[in-house]
Amino acid sequence: MLVAERQQRLLEMVNQRKSVRVTELAKHFSVTDETIRRDLEKLEKEKKLARSHGGAVSITPAHQEPEPPVQEREVMYVEEKKEIAQEAVKHIVVADKILLDASTTAWYVAKNLPNHSITVLTNSLNVELELSRKDKVTVISTGGTLLGRSLSYVGPLTERALDLFHVNKAFLSCKGLHMERGISESNEQQARVKQKMMEIADMTYLLTDHHKFHQQAFAYVAPLENIDRVITDRQAAAIDMEHLQEKGVEVIKAMQ
Structure with missing residues (x-):
């Protein structure tokens, strides 16, 4: 799976569940916890989610989901x-x-x-x-x-x-x-x-x-x-x- 694809699917999971733990994401994508932390850091810098202790939380308004860039x-x-x-x-x-x-x-x-x-x-x-x-x-x-x-x-x-x-x-x-x-x-x-x-x-x-x-x-x-x-x-x-x-x-x- 490409890095961009993994990060997009990761973001979708966070937005759907509102909060997800690093260990759960690592298991789902079959990568290390450190890889997930790097993904979360990148997505947070892009203001697509917020990192929390041990995971990430959605910052998407309740009325809609963000469209991934084309x-x-x-x-x-x-x-x-x-x-x-x-x-x-x-x-x-x-x-x-x-x-x-x-x-x-x-x-x-x-x-x-x-x-x-x-x-x-x-x-x-x-x-x-x-x-x-x-x-x-x-x-x-x-x-x-x-x-x-x-x-x-x-x-x-x-x-x-x-x-x-x-x-x-x-x-x-x-x-x-x-x-x-x-x-x-x-x-x-x-x-x-x-x-x-x-x-x-x-x-x-x-x-x-x-x-x-x-x-x-x-x-x-x-x-x-x-x-x-x-x-x-x-x-x-x-x-x-x-x-x-x-x-x-x-x-x-x-x-x-």
């Missing part, structure tokens, strides 16, 4: 995201009108998208820049308030812009996928945008690696029944795929 998310679970993106592209054909959200997995979809006559609606600055190199792809930006950490457009302007369009396929990701509590996002702004995206799409694909299964973030997005297809990576457990299928969701495991 630069950090780009290096997390890279192989899984590439697998999922390559599978997702197989479901896109010439003349499709699709939506790509601001997730890093959607950015990998944009990187793999062939230079064909396709229309892409997106709230992602990264996706826009990636597709600007493909002259046959028509790119439409939602606009809105740009969040620097995620390079995504959110807010009322984004939501109103989405009301103007209709797409046949939406490719979205999420912060958490819980078998009983549905899909969730880190904050209310992202959740509202995802809800609107699902409303304007004939078919919604959820692109999520197996690490997000059984996770619940702060802001509720939708029940699993609102998802048509889930595309996940090869490491997804068979029991999880069965649970999704019982909810009426088609599950596609990416293969190479």
